[in-house]
Amino acid sequence: MLPCTGRIEESLLLKAFENGADGVMVIGCLEGDCHYVSGNIRAKARVNRVYSILEKIDIGAERIRMYNLSAGEGAKFAAFANEFVNTIHELGPSPINTRREQENIKAPQEEMP
Amino acid sequence: MITGTPKPIEEILEMVEPYDTIILAGCHGCVTVCRVGGHKEVEVLASTLRLAREAAGKPINIKEISLERQCDPEYIESMRPFVEDYQAVLSIACGAGIQFLAEKFTHTPLLPGINTGFLGVTERQGEWAERCQGCGDCVLHLTGGICPVTRCAKQLFHGPCGGSMAGICEVSKDVPCGWQLIIDRLKALNQMDNYTKLKPYKGWDSSRDGGPRRIIREDMI
Numbered sequence: 001m002l003p004c005t006g007r008i009e010e011s012l013l014l015k016a017f018e019n020g021a022d023g024v025m026v027i028g029c030l031e032g033d034c035h036y037v038s039g040n041i042r043a044k045a046r047v048n049r050v051y052s053i054l055e056k057i058d059i060g061a062e063r064i065r066m067y068n069l070s071a072g073e074g075a076k077f078a079a080f081a082n083e084f085v086n087t088i089h090e091l092g093p094s095p096i097n098t099r100r101e102q103e104n105i106k107a108p109q110e111e112m113p
Numbered sequence: 114m115i116t117g118t119p120k121p122i123e124e125i126l127e128m129v130e131p132y133d134t135i136i137l138a139g140c141h142g143c144v145t146v147c148r149v150g151g152h153k154e155v156e157v158l159a160s161t162l163r164l165a166r167e168a169a170g171k172p173i174n175i176k177e178i179s180l181e182r183q184c185d186p187e188y189i190e191s192m193r194p195f196v197e198d199y200q201a202v203l204s205i206a207c208g209a210g211i212q213f214l215a216e217k218f219t220h221t222p223l224l225p226g227i228n229t230g231f232l233g234v235t236e237r238q239g240e241w242a243e244r245c246q247g248c249g250d251c252v253l254h255l256t257g258g259i260c261p262v263t264r265c266a267k268q269l270f271h272g273p274c275g276g277s278m279a280g281i282c283e284v285s286k287d288v289p290c291g292w293q294l295i296i297d298r299l300k301a302l303n304q305m306d307n308y309t310k311l312k313p314y315k316g317w318d319s320s321r322d323g324g325p326r327r328i329i330r331e332d333m334i
Binding site: 009010011014015017018053056057058059094095096099100 | 121122123126153156157160161163164165167168170
């Protein structure tokens, strides 16, 4: 359980892909509205760094994305989630999962720290 | 601190290509502070390498560790029980740490994961600047705390050269003239007489002219 996107480390995002995620969406509070002042801005920088890593290793930068919305915007949340899920469906499984499927290897599901 | 920058991931992948099992070793010293080789960077690089290698159909087993310091033998020894269980060690410590590992573990290839930079300071988050070249003969007490060896592109010891224009060095519009900084500071401190105390020439025998240097403190041996 993370109280703020500012607590998300780059390694945690990458671990999600190692554990079999085809896409990761990070949803933070609106910029300027962070309860911890700049948690969502820090998260944005970290997501951008992971974006760059995924691009370089051909996993696909578009498999990670950060959205910002307030806790009262349920409809917007649903719209963002549908949009991202559709993007990932269009992209298909990540290269990791494609290979695991071909070789019948299960994704390691490590307990998150 | 000793600063550094990460090597491009493509270069690291090429280095580790022959190996299936490696140790990825970080350091809790300078490289943690400049965010290039600490525990967090070990985690990120290990995940990146595992993902890239698995996607390429050649998975890699990585043992992640972070030593307190890679430049002190007692911390390095903690790796000895398992180092030969792996085909190589990828270190993201500074060049000194990497070389010390290589000296201690002679049967294991050592790979550098970062490019070591310089002795510098953190000017703001994400920006570091050089301040010391370790010349071995400090004159900061005479130069207002500003080093002519580091801050002057020509390492001059007698004031600004003809390439100094409006306080800027000729090497780049982003580099202030070191000697202009020194003179301004000495004037502000009312210590301009220090300018006449500087040596007419600097002896470089304490610098790198004699090859790799060594400090022996008899009182500590």
